[in-house]
Amino acid sequence: MEQRQKPVVSAGFTYSPLEETLDIPQKNSRLYLGIPKETSFQENRIALTPDAVSILASNGHHIVVEHKAGDGSHFYDTDFSEAGAEIIYDKKEVFKAEIIVKSAPLNDEEIELLHPHQIVISPIHLAALKIEQVQKMMEKRITLLSFENLKDDAGTYPIVRAMSEIAGGAVMLLASQYLSNSNKGKGILLGGVTGIPPTKVVIIGAGIVGEFAARTAMALGSSVKVFDNNIYKLKRLQNNIGVRVFTSVIQPKVLAEQLRNADVAVGALSSQNGRTPIVVTESMVSNMKAGSVIVDVSIDRGGCFETSEITSHENPVFKKYDVVHYCVPNIPSGFARTASEAISNVLMPLLLEAADDGGFENLVWIKRGVRNGIYLYKGALTNYHLSEKFKLKYTDLELLLAVKG
DSSP, X not given: OOOOOOOOOOTTOOOOXXXXXXXXXXXXXXXXXXXXXXXXXXXXXXXXXXXXXHHHHHTXXXXXXXXXXXXXXXXXXXXXXXXXXXXXXXXXXXXXXSEEEOSSOOOHHHHHHOOTTOEEEEOOOTTTOOHHHHHHHHHTTOEEEEGGGOOOTTSSOHHHHHHHHHHHHHHHHHHHHHHSGGGTOOOOOSSOOTTSOOOEEEEEOOSHHHXXXXXXXXHHTOEEEEEOSOHHHHXXXXXXXXXXXXXXXXXXXXXXXXXXXXXXXXXXXXOSSSOOOOOBOHHHHHTSXXXXXXXXXXXXXXXXXXXXXXXXSSSOEEEETTEEEEOOSOGGGGGHHXXXXXXXXXXXXXXXXXXXXXXXHHHHHHOHHHHTTEEEETTEEOOHHHHXXXXXXXXXXXXXHHHHO
């Protein structure tokens, strides 16, 4: 029997390394964006500013803007044209774009103009949405991203936070106007000067709006008292402001007593679903000082003062029990240029990232925060609350993407 010989590696033997197999990145895609003029009630904002359009255009993307779309924010056609956008006079032509970017929810007319498989980035008003609108968009296999539900890498809602900061800061500026003589107010300076008791401000709601309203009021020298039934929010507000503030849960007797002496009352309660609860009754308002001011920021969801009625930017106030009521919904729209820049600062980097990733669909696949804002994906309803409300079929977005993967 032959003995097996040990294999010998010759001196001339060499290893030939194989080429490394790497993932081939998607080629950058060219986006075709359409920005229509908003026709919704009191909507003056625009989703992309000329500066954002300039950056997108310099990256090779095609942007069309409807004539006078930015006038409400004092961004004019010449600004967009110089930034590299094409100005379109026909709304139908704007809606031929692959991605529609809006600062207000879609209305019935705009839904009719949508083309199959389009992508729409806009806010959503769940309370105002109708089943017929949802069904039409499902038939057209539309993908819709609700930008107020968009999350960033930190898990926060950047656009909601920005709008809340604007509303919170604006509240005190608005209140000061209606306390002054120029608007037939009591002639009180919001804040205080040496030797004169400070203005008393009551804020109901310790969210972001309440926090920034408190910051502004305290910076002016006012005495601030904050009410909320959420202890965590009260603690967070206390920690974020960094100084001791009067805080309390909403107890009717305590709240009524503080409102009786208040010069300014701010309604900043938030509600995840449905109407904001009414915590200030008509009798509480009737006992407030004559000439005091109520600013009900939560009027978007019904308001937390029983006496609140929706007003407009043109006629913003009314008096009841000799108390001035400012109940304008969408307060950030009254500061449209700042609000537009805030929205644009979030959406522009997102659109650039979508292009770098090879298209919007790939961005949805990669970023969980974007998936959080999708409530319609290629015609499939991916928002559970909407499916329950309208009794429509719900499809899990993660499952749809798993099939794609």
